[in-house]
Amino acid sequence: MKAAPTVTGIFLFAALAARPAYPCLNEVMRQEEAIKMVTKVEQALEIADYNAAEVAMRTHKRIHDDKIEDRLADARKLIFLRTRTDKTEREQLALVADHFKVRAKGKDVKFKAWLAESYEALGKTEDALAILDDLKKRDLVPDAFAYMSYARLTAKAADRDAAVAACKVRAKNKAICVLPANVAKS
């Protein structure tokens, strides 16, 4: 014997039938909106506006798209990495490095650059420079931040100046191309 449809059941059926693309109704962000949000976050990261990136991410509700979720996870790690202070726990930075180490196993060189930034934060200068030197040699430095990481780490003044100059050409926000006073004078 078939069960009579309940009011809740009818409502749920009607809701699902009307909006078939969103099985969890408003709990799931539409993919189009998610793409726009991720783009906004990444644009904010590019100009080092981490506050704007976090504000954009606050609108996020998990969607069933692993690639978009991965991009957001990358963004969160980058914000953490680039807004670190002297008091940031090393264990937390190590987790960021682990994250990008996994991501860098693919063929996308931006993850290698971000891994190098993580190594820089952990004081693993040689590991960071090995990655950045390789990317530089192959003309595959993916962003201006990687040039600045290289500039901060390299011991050669001429290489440092060249990296800062490259940053200024390739950065959307030229303000990121400033070396800390202690490095600039060394």
Place this chain on the structure above:
Amino acid sequence: MRALGLIALAACGSGSGSSPPSPGSGSASIVRVDATELIAKYECTRCHEVPKVAAAVRDKHCVACHRQILDGTFAAEPERLAKWRGRITSLTDVPSLAGADRLRRAWVRDFLLRPHDVRPELVAEMPRLALAPADAEKLAGHLVPEDRADPVDGDPAAGEQLFRNLGCARCHRFTGASVDDTAMHATGAKQPAPLDRAWQLAPDLRYARDRVQPAQLAAWIAAPRGLMPKLGVDDAQARDLAAFLARTPLAALPPRPPAKRLPVLDRAVTWDEVEAKVFRNVCWHCHAVPDFARGDGGPGNSGGFGFAPRGLDVSSYTGIAAGSLDDEGERRSIFAQLPDGTPRVVAHLLARHTEAAGGIVDGIRGMPLGLPPLPLEEIQLVETWIAQGRPR
């Protein structure tokens, strides 16, 4: 050859005489070869209708996707659809391969290996795929199981008169022939549907004598398929027209001057400009980021048309700076200088000009694949941007 070695039969006989063209009699080269796996490998169904082979899924089907965007049935936001609609200029009509069995097998093989512009009004052309000669031979055998070389008798003079009376030049160019009428042809674009589409698909008849089997040419004229309108000619008249197409003298085409690379500009060129005018406007469609694309990032990113994945994403500054995958699967810069000093990406863009002029650049595939070469001014823009250190 292995492909043709499956079964190859050659039967010799008399010509078709004065009987109506009827495939199945006279001299014929017959092969029975199944290249279905190659059709899948090279993804012919992304653009073409192929008999007995299922069409590509919508997200991989260039023509279906474009048509749905144009007619508004593609599931996307209205403003996005409107934006896309304004950009679609190609791949809305593509010749069906259902009629390919009328072609000459050797011509099909050679065309697959060195495609050229056969249909002057179509924006897109057959792309130069990474086809091995054996694959081209097998595909040609699959598409043209029966190849008949016997000539068709007919009166070329009567055929020429018919050509003029029927106004064939309204749809067809016949470059190098005395009947080629560019003024009349230009009016063809304004014909009512579906003749406007037939005009777009109409091949330059210059190639008909090499491209189409003689008897099939006459048969097609007598009873055309697809969008070509019925001409109302009888079999004898069809043979006259076929004889005219096959035998009328053709003047050599003027040589296409080699593309002259323009010097780098004196003014500053930024990413915003080169992205808007070139990378996002043209290249992005096949070289996108797979994370965001509705499809797979395009054949130039995740692979397709028989090409291995190149992982090239030109949709962002970071993406393009990250280069592409080489044949060994390692990342390389698309800006790296080749031995002659030309940046790799510029070499690909210039190579398309060489291909359009009938040449091939060894080791460099012309880009954009299967589309007209970029204007030299746009290539100059890219080269200038690179020379200036790729400023953001």
